Structure formats: C-alpha cells, structure tokens
Amino acid sequence: MKKRAVALCGIAALTAGMVVTTTAAGADAEPDRSTSRTTTHLTWKKCGTADYPALQCASLKVPLDHADHAGRQITLALSRIPHTAKKSQGPLLVNPGGPGGSGLTLAGFVAKNLPKKVAAQYDVIGFDPRGVGKSEPALDCKPGHFNPVRPPSVPTTKEIEQANKKRAASFANACDDKYRDILPFIDTVSTAKDLDLIRAALGAKKLNYFGYSYGTYLGAVYAKYFPHHVRRLVLDSIVDPDGVWYRDNLDQDYAFNARHQAFMAWVAKYDATYKLGKDPAKIEAKWYAMRKAVTKKPAGGKVGAGELEDTYLPGGYFNGYWPYLAEAFAAYVNKHDADPLVEAYENFAAIDASGDNGYSVYAAVQCRDAWWPRDWNHWRQDNTKVHAKAPFTTWNNAWYNLPCLYWSVPPLKQADVSNSSLPPVLLFQATDDAATPYGGGVRVHQLLRGSSLVVEQGGGNHGITLSGNACLDKYLATYLDTGKVPRSGGEIDAVCAKLPDPKPLSTRGSTGSSGSTGGAALHGLLGFRG
Numbered sequence: 001m002k003k004r005a006v007a008l009c010g011i012a013a014l015t016a017g018m019v020v021t022t023t024a025a026g027a028d029a030e031p032d033r034s035t036s037r038t039t040t041h042l043t044w045k046k047c048g049t050a051d052y053p054a055l056q057c058a059s060l061k062v063p064l065d066h067a068d069h070a071g072r073q074i075t076l077a078l079s080r081i082p083h084t085a086k087k088s089q090g091p092l093l094v095n096p097g098g099p100g101g102s103g104l105t106l107a108g109f110v111a112k113n114l115p116k117k118v119a120a121q122y123d124v125i126g127f128d129p130r131g132v133g134k135s136e137p138a139l140d141c142k143p144g145h146f147n148p149v150r151p152p153s154v155p156t157t158k159e160i161e162q163a164n165k166k167r168a169a170s171f172a173n174a175c176d177d178k179y180r181d182i183l184p185f186i187d188t189v190s191t192a193k194d195l196d197l198i199r200a201a202l203g204a205k206k207l208n209y210f211g212y213s214y215g216t217y218l219g220a221v222y223a224k225y226f227p228h229h230v231r232r233l234v235l236d237s238i239v240d241p242d243g244v245w246y247r248d249n250l251d252q253d254y255a256f257n258a259r260h261q262a263f264m265a266w267v268a269k270y271d272a273t274y275k276l277g278k279d280p281a282k283i284e285a286k287w288y289a290m291r292k293a294v295t296k297k298p299a300g301g302k303v304g305a306g307e308l309e310d311t312y313l314p315g316g317y318f319n320g321y322w323p324y325l326a327e328a329f330a331a332y333v334n335k336h337d338a339d340p341l342v343e344a345y346e347n348f349a350a351i352d353a354s355g356d357n358g359y360s361v362y363a364a365v366q367c368r369d370a371w372w373p374r375d376w377n378h379w380r381q382d383n384t385k386v387h388a389k390a391p392f393t394t395w396n397n398a399w400y401n402l403p404c405l406y407w408s409v410p411p412l413k414q415a416d417v418s419n420s421s422l423p424p425v426l427l428f429q430a431t432d433d434a435a436t437p438y439g440g441g442v443r444v445h446q447l448l449r450g451s452s453l454v455v456e457q458g459g460g461n462h463g464i465t466l467s468g469n470a471c472l473d474k475y476l477a478t479y480l481d482t483g484k485v486p487r488s489g490g491e492i493d494a495v496c497a498k499l500p501d502p503k504p505l506s507t508r509g510s511t512g513s514s515g516s517t518g519g520a521a522l523h524g525l526l527g528f529r530g
Contacts (some may be wrong), residue, residue: 004312041203042078042202043058044058044080045058047079049108051108052105052109052111055080055108056079056080056081056103057078057080057104058078059077059078061074065185066190073134074135075135076135077127077133077135078127078128079104079105079107079108079126080107080110080125080126081107081108085120085121088121090122090206091122091124091194091198091208092110092125092480093127093199093207094106094126094206094211095129095210095212096212096213097213097214098132098217098365099214099362100132100361100365100513101132101165101213102237102358103126103127103129104133105525107124113522122480124250127198128360129194129218130190131186131360132358133354137179139175139179139357139360140360141171141175141179142174142360143173143356146349146355148303148307149302149306149307150167150304151163152306172363172367172404172406173365176407183368186361187365187368187412188217188369189415191365192226195218195221196229204292205229207229209232211235212236213237213239214233215238216444217241219235220419221387221417223419223422224417228421230422230423232426233422233426234426234427234465236463237433237435237436238436238441239436239444240437242443244366244415245366245372246371246401249401250386253390253392253394253396254262254390254431255316255432256393256397256435257393259432260316261462262460263315263319263322263326264280264283264287266319266322267322267326268280268283270326273504274326274330274504275334276330276333287312288330288391289333291309292305294308299338299345300339300341302342302346306399310345310348310396311348311397314348316434316462317461317463317526318461318520318525319460319461320519320520320523321523324344324347324505326506358507368413369411369414370415371411371414373405379405383398403436417448419448423447423450424450424483424484425448425452426451426454426485427452427454428455429453431455431456432459432460433460434460442491442510452494453491454475454486454494458497458498459498461499462526467499467519467522468499468517468518468519471496472496
C-alpha cells in the first residue's frame with residue numbers, strides 16, 4: 001500500500017490518443033446515481049510496446065471537482081487491450097494499487113496472463129488515476145525528495161528526529177505551494193467517481209473491476225457509490241478499510257517485521273550458500289549491525305540506513321527478491337564488499353521521476369482520505385511503541401507518512417464500504433501478506449455481503465493472482481469466465497497452498513523460485529509501497 005512505482009516497462013512508449021470530454025454530475029450524488037450526463041465514446045490509438053503490441057491508448061477529460069461538472073477539467077490517460085471473442089463481457093478495469101501507481105501497462109499484463117479464452121472476452125482497460133503518470137496534471141511536489149543520503153530513520157538523537165520532521169514538513173509545504181488548488185480533489189472518492197466516468201465513456205452499463213493492494217480499497221469505494229454499476233469485482237491483497245490510513249500503516253510495521261524475519265530464516269536455511277550462519281536471530285543481528293555500519297558510513301556514498309531499509313523492504317512484498325538481497329547482505333558482511341548492496345539499492349529502491357510522482361499522489365490521497373494525528377507526540381508515542389517490537393521499518397514508514405502531520409488540506413470523512421447490494425465478489429488474500437495484512441481480507445469479506453474469500457495459506461507475497469499459483473488463478477479465471485465463486489459458508493471459501501520459497505541463484509539473472517517469472521513481472525508493475 002505504499003511506496004514508489006518502479007519504472008514500468010514500456011510506459012514511455014504509451015502515447016495518449018484523442019481527448020474526449022464526459023460531463024459529470026455533483027460529487028455528492030447518492031450511490032448509483034450516474035456521474036455522467038452526456039456520454040462520448042473514446043477514440044483509441046495504437047501505442048503498443050514490445051511486450052504488449054496490441055495496447056491502445058486514449059484520454060478522457062473529467063471534472064477536477066465532481067461537484068462542479070462545468071468547472072475545471074483534468075485529463076485521465078487510458079490504455080486498452082481489446083476483446084477478440086465474438087461476444088464481449090465488457091470492460092475490465094485494472095488497477096495496481098498505490099495510491100500513485102500507473103495502470104497503463106497493467107492492462108497488457110492482465111490480458112497476457114489470463115487464460116486466452118477469458119482475456120478474449122474482455123476489453124482490459126488500464127488507467128492512470130488523477131494526478132498519476134500520463135494523466136494531467138501529474139503531481140511532483142518535490143523532485144529529488146528521496147535523493148540519498150537521507151537522515152537515519154531511527155531517531156536515536158533529537159537532531160535526527162528534527163531533521164526527519166523538517167524533511168516531511170518541507171515536502172508537505174512544497175505540495176501546498178505547487179498544487180494548492182488541486183490537492184482537495186486528489187482522494188479515493190474522487191478517483192472512484194472518475195471510474196464511473198470511464199465506464200460511461202466506454203459505453204458500458206456495468207463495469208468489471210480487478211484491483212490489487214490499494215486498488216482493492218478503490219474498488220470497494222467505487223462499489224459503495226455505484227453498486228448497480230458493478231458486474232464483477234476482484235480484489236487481491238486487501239486493504240483493511242477500518243484502518244485507513246494511520247492504523248493500517250502501524251499494522252504494516254508489525255507485518256513487515258515478521259516478513260523480514262521470514263527472510264532471515266530463509267537465509268539461515270541456505271547457510272552453505274550465504275555463510276551467514278544457521279541461527280535466524282543471529283543473522284538478523286548481523287543485518288542490524290549492517291544498518292548501523294551504513295548509518296556511520298553509507299555504502300558507496302549512497303546507501304545509508306534509510307536507503308538500506310528501502311532496499312530490503314521489497315523482500316516483504318515478494319520473496320522472489322530474496323536471493324538478490326541475500327547475496328548483497330552476504331557480500332557486505334563476509335567480504336566487506338558494498339558493490340552488490342549499492343546495485344540492489346539501485347534496482348529496488350532508487351527513486352526516479354515516476355517514483356517522485358507516485359509518492360506525491362500517495363501522500364495527497366492518504367493525507368486527504370481520512371484522519372491523521374495532528375500532534376507529533378501522538379506519532380512519537382505510537383511509533384516508539386511499535387518500533388520496540390518491530391524495528392525493521394517502523395520509523396522509516398513513520399517518516400514516509402509524516403507529511404500528513406503538516407498537510408494543508410483537511411481530511412475527509414473515512415469512507416464506509418459496507419455493501420449488501422453487489423453481485424458475487426471474489427477476494428484473494430495471503431495469510432502472511434505484510435503490505436495488507438490478513439485481517440483486511442477477512443474484514444472486507446464481512447463488509448461485502450455475499451463475497452467469497454480465497455486464501456493462500458502460508459503465502460507472504462503481496463499480489464498473489466497471475467503470479468504463478470495455478471490454484472488461485474483457476475478461481476480467478478472461472479469467476480471472470482462464468483461469474484461463479486467458491487462457497488463454503490464459513491470465514492474462508494477456498495484455500496490454496498502457497499508456492500515454494502525461492503532457492504539461491506543458480507545463475508546470474510535467475511530468481512530460482514517456482515512461479516517466479518509471472519511473480520517478478522507482476523511485482524515490477526505493482527511497485528513497492530504501491
């Protein structure tokens with residue numbers, strides 16, 4: 001649910017097509033009241049990439065403020081893989097999460113990785129949400145905000161605490177200076193209403209939707225406002241809507257710490273390869289010693305404590321990265337060689353312009369969506385308590401979200417996503433997911449009456465369908481093909497075994513893990529903290 005968008009393969013090749021305007025109704029329309037008063041079909045142009053040659057692109061103008069349909073318009077960038085079957089099941093909108101993630105390339109990925117028979121029945125639609133990527137205007141509050149080396153994350157001194165607070169305040173002030181007129185409208189509800197304008201522009205009476213991570217919350221909010229416009233709804237790796245966003249981030253800290261310890265146990269299992277020992281606790285101590293060392297002397301002049309945490313955080317999203325992270329860890333500890341660590345940082349954590357954009361939208365949406373404490377002592381007390389049990393990334397995450405302490409735009413009322421007016425909804429959740437812990441899946445299953453929950457038992461990856469697990473993918477394909485969902489009558493409707501953990505690299509460039517090809521491709525699109 002967080003950080004940067006990894007540079008998406010082929011995004012630069014996507015060029016927007018003709019702009020089409022769809023006029024919207026008021027922002028506070030009751031659920032199911034159409035947001036569109038006039039419907040104009042989109043005009044699509046070819047924008048294929050090497051990986052997805054059939055991609056087409058278009059753009060759509062929507063109101064900045066859904067309460068003022070005649071006012072200022074903004075532009076959404078869209079992508080499409082058209083259906084090829086004789087009979088179409090309509091549009092399938094896909095979203096990779098974030099907030100702040102670009103979905104243009106995800107349309108190609110989903111169409112390519114669904115069974116051909118299923119993909120052929122849908123127009124798979126990607127989009128850059130308001131403020132993101134090729135949508136206009138695209139936010140970039142403070143370019144270079146994550147340039148290394150940042151202040152250390154753990155506030156062991158007053159000076160470190162003040163430096164991090166100053167940095168967060170500077171980012172919030174930069175956003176306000178550049179986008180004061182836009183920030184009140186960068187939020188999940190406004191984006192959900194954009195989805196209905198996309199639906200109308202596509203000429204569809206109902207929408208099929210497939211969202212990962214934050215995209216699950218966006219989908220649930222859309223379904224709340226437009227329940228009778230929902231045809232099929234797939235939510236994978238599910239945000240707990242009761243905790244948006246302050247509590248959810250604290251819950252993440254515990255979960256990422258547990259996932260980091262799972263990585264340590266994996267390294268211990270392969271002591272013959274990494275030579276870091278067979279005791280996970282002692283290996284973990286070596287990792288924290290490495291963090292202390294780069295705090296004093298950043299590796300390669302780039303990787304300080306914060307950058308190190310950023311580098312290893314992706315391992316909490318996808319275990320296919322573990323072999324690379326373990327190699328960098330072992331080289332630094334055993335050989336005093338920092339080069340692999342710097343390489344890992346550049347591959348997994350370095351922020352480019354798309355990352356700056358993604359973080360700007362992330363902050364704008366999360367700070368606007370719901371309540372955040374406005375007293376620094378509240379933050380300090382909570383994060384000190386969590387850090388005592390979860391020291392891996394608690395303070396890193398706190399500083400990442402701290403701009404919300406200084407945000408100029410007041411928060412909206414937290415959305416209520418409870419819903420008893422939907423067709424069958426299909427939910428996917430891994431039991432050991434760190435970014436969206438398991439409880440979120442259970443909670444949304446309770447809130448969306450008639451939904452079905454498929455669990456990956458023991459799985460710790462974030463984003464689990466179309467990632468190599470044939471059991472999960474079968475449920476997904478069946479639902480999209482026929483609308484049928486599994487039913488058990490209990491808390492869980494179906495269980496799939498997790499994929500095997502990866503093995504150490506056998507050759508350079510191989511993840512060595514079962515199902516890793518699809519997993520690596522998906523997680524490159526989902527990004528981290530995204």
